[in-house]
Amino acid sequence: MMRVLAAMSGGVDSAVAAARAVDAGHDVVGVHLALSRMPGTLRTGSRGCCTIEDSRDAWRAAEKLGIPYYVWDFSERFKEDVVDDFVAEYAAGRTPNPCMRCNEKIKFAALLEKALALGFDAVCTGHYARVTRDADGHPELHRASDWAKDQSYVLGVLTETQLEHCLFPLADAPTKAAVRAEAAERGLSVAKKPDSHDICFIPDGDTAGWLAEKIEMQPGEIVDETGTTVGIHEGAQAFTVGQRRGLKLGRPAPDGRPRFVLSIEPKQNRVTVGPERLLAVEQIRGIRISWAGRPVPAAVVDPGSGASGCFEVLAQVRAHGDPVPAAAQVVTDETGDPALVITLAEPMRGVAPGQTVVLYQGTRVLGQATIDTARSPATA
Incomplete structure (x- = not known):
């Protein structure tokens, strides 16, 4: 007991x-x-x-x-x-x-x-x-x-x-x-009793409106993947990578298809939008790594090379997202801090910095990292 x-x-x-x-x-x-x-x-x-x-x-x-x-x-x-x-x-x-x-x-x-x-x-x-x-x-x-x-x-x-x-x-x-x-x-x-959902401290579900009361928003440009201005936003921080709705673009895409948020640059107060294909990501770099239990032996960094071996994983970036086969490796930067480099076997759509990537092997959770950067094959 x-x-x-x-x-x-x-x-x-x-x-x-x-x-x-x-x-x-x-x-x-x-x-x-x-x-x-x-x-x-x-x-x-x-x-x-x-x-x-x-x-x-x-x-x-x-x-x-x-x-x-x-x-x-x-x-x-x-x-x-x-x-x-x-x-x-x-x-x-x-x-x-x-x-x-x-x-x-x-x-x-x-x-x-x-x-x-x-x-x-x-x-x-x-x-x-x-x-x-x-x-x-x-x-x-x-x-x-x-x-x-x-x-x-x-x-x-x-x-x-x-x-x-x-x-x-x-x-x-x-x-x-x-x-x-x-x-x-x-x-x-x-x-x-119904299940709870959304963010508990934003009871009406209006995340953008809630953030607007907490962050000083300034109007700025919305540009396409070529750098051409296609609209004006009321605050870059209210957007999310992969967002489609609420963009209020003044100029339609040449092919008439929907555009999605590709990146957010708060310092420049700029939001970049583009076609859905540019949301595909093939490599993720994660920081603030933690291990759920003991790390697998291949994830241990070799002091000489400053990197671990490569190990096969399933990578998941949303609570109910589909896990994607990938190869992972822990590397250290010039300051000695570890980072997790994950190369996906197939592109993953709409991965945003700040999200959490969780690694699995079978049903086991190996650990997690906060996504720092995500690289798209279309823009590599």
């Missing part, structure tokens, strides 16, 4: 995960993380995961399970580590993933640190992922049984030390429908 701290978001997944931890005989305590700096905020539709309504739903689930329940205020840490980071990344022309930062900095850093300090053995969440052990007993992160709901991508930031204290009871859940059915059988009121 372990002392388990169950992170309860107020959704069906975390409620069933906590219930399964209780069934397994663990000593379980439920905790809801108050992340919003406006605790009176109410849920809008099915957006968000940290409103006052979610806190009440989590409390009702804990009461049904007969476990102690607490609310911990992590709003200051959340603002600094997730919200402020999100704004800073967009201001620099990058496209961040706030769920990755929340898992890295809040749920499996700040929360786990506090849990261990209080004598808990593990933190339990409702993520669809699996932790196993290799032949030497070291933890590994793997995809869940239900690939349609698999969330191992957003957990790719977890380290070996963190994986030692993670409990994912939904790893073997066959489908989300089965989890909802189980919640109903247990009498949990969240059984039919």
